[in-house]
Amino acid sequence: MTAPAGRGRPRDRATDLAILRAGLELFIERGVEGASMEQIAKQAGVGKPSIYRRWSNKEELIAAAIETLVVDEVQFASVEAAETQSPSALVEAAIDSAAAAATAPQYRALVARVYGSAVSHPSLLAAYWRRYVVPRRQVATRLLERAQQEGSVAADLDLDVAIDMMAGAVTYRVLQPDPPDVEEMRRYLRAVYRQIGLLP
Amino acid sequence: MTAPAGRGRPRDRATDLAILRAGLELFIERGVEGASMEQIAKQAGVGKPSIYRRWSNKEELIAAAIETLVVDEVQFASVEAAETQSPSALVEAAIDSAAAAATAPQYRALVARVYGSAVSHPSLLAAYWRRYVVPRRQVATRLLERAQQEGSVAADLDLDVAIDMMAGAVTYRVLQPDPPDVEEMRRYLRAVYRQIGLLP
Structure with a gap:
């Protein structure tokens, strides 16, 4: 190091x-x-x-x-790549690492703890949101805007809602009683991104 | 009583x-x-x-x-109504009560506690899932199947993924640092249901 x-x-x-x-x-x-x-x-x-x-x-x-310390569960792209490369190619390239990260037992335990502290310790959630989530949402928003310009994502879709539907589905899924393995999570992520229009 | x-x-x-x-x-x-x-x-x-x-x-x-004891956050319809009435009319009719339930501080606190116990107390999550979530998902699945037959929901959409995207978005949204008020939640729910195809 x-x-x-x-x-x-x-x-x-x-x-x-x-x-x-x-x-x-x-x-x-x-x-x-x-x-x-x-x-x-x-x-x-x-x-x-x-x-x-x-x-x-x-x-x-x-x-x-x-x-x-936490590995990104979904880090689509750098800010630069999000401005220049194909949104669907960037999303496709991120699937394997996203599926691996989202199915790690440590990630599941972390999500449970972070959500679990949302109401009892709002300052932790606020700091997590500001430090960890907001920068990632900015990249995702830019990708979605470009996909809207290309016509693959609906032009009238509220992008904050779209990001919640993607991130919310994944975190909700990993907390369910039968968490998916990596292969199932790859299939799951593809279904989520296709529904939003980020994958063909 | x-x-x-x-x-x-x-x-x-x-x-x-x-x-x-x-x-x-x-x-x-x-x-x-x-x-x-x-x-x-x-x-x-x-x-x-x-x-x-x-x-x-x-x-x-x-x-x-x-x-x-917990008021349904989203109770679309009875099993019988889900078989016979228009899916979009049922979803529209449920918006006001769903928005009111999902923005109640007690609901937010409950969601945080349930998710927070997912890994440390899996038997609680499993019992919650079996008793509370599964019956509601069965109704939602039936509504989505009928909307697929009508053509408003994509025929190849995985319905478990679709339900996760809707329920996951709402629970994820209410745990964020700036939880929405009822009016904002109504707008939010409409955007979610439109994205899936349950509202026009």
Whole structure:
């Protein structure tokens, strides 16, 4: 692991990551109620001041951990690619990794914990939304706009609704009592994208 | 409150309901981890044996409480109506009550708790799915099949995927940081149903 430029000394970056990993693990295992700054410090092998220098509360810490460590379940494309390449080709190219990410047991557990904290810990959901979801929705919106221009997505479709139907279906599906395997999830994602008009 | 025929004596039925109400309240307030059979008994004003005579564990009790007490967020139609009346007319007629139910703070809190327990307490999700979700999906499937026969829903659409896209979008939307008001939810539901082909 090389420290990214401008992100401080390598030792600081290693401490960041140890804290974030401990925060994410404890959140998935115990939920936000069950994870405390003390436990995160202990599991990361650092003192509490090292944590509070970086994050003022566990909600911000957990949101930062999700942003930094969680593999994208659906990362269609970079901002640049979304402006220039074929929307359906980008979506097709993302299916395998999206299906693998969405069927990982850790992803399922994370989705349950994040949704589960939506009402009891709104600041965690707000931070997760701002840090993790919004940038991904911006890329998806751009892809959908271009697909509307091409005529494959209905011109009068509300794109926020369309994104909710896609993201909502996937997260709803993985939480059901019989979560799908990777192959079933590939088929499922294709059906969802076809219905919206992002795949032919 | 009159005891339904065949559901035991009125006093037993009143005890049932007191226990179910206490279970649902504690589940929404504290989550399944925070709700114990002891607390439910105390809040309902009954002894623990009265509870265990009826439900063997808190997961079954909470699932029964959801089944019995929670207003349908989307109850399109009765099984009979789904066989005979126009799918789009039934969906249109259900919009107002669906929007009111889905925007109630208690519904949002319930969805968060149910999803939040999906991985940590799979038996609760399984009981909720079997008791509450499956009967509603059967009606929705029948409506979609009839809309496919009429040609408004695509003939090759996987209906389980379509139902996930509708139910997933609504539950995903209400958990977002800026939950919609009733009027916005009416507009949102119409956009979802139009996308699937259940509304013109």
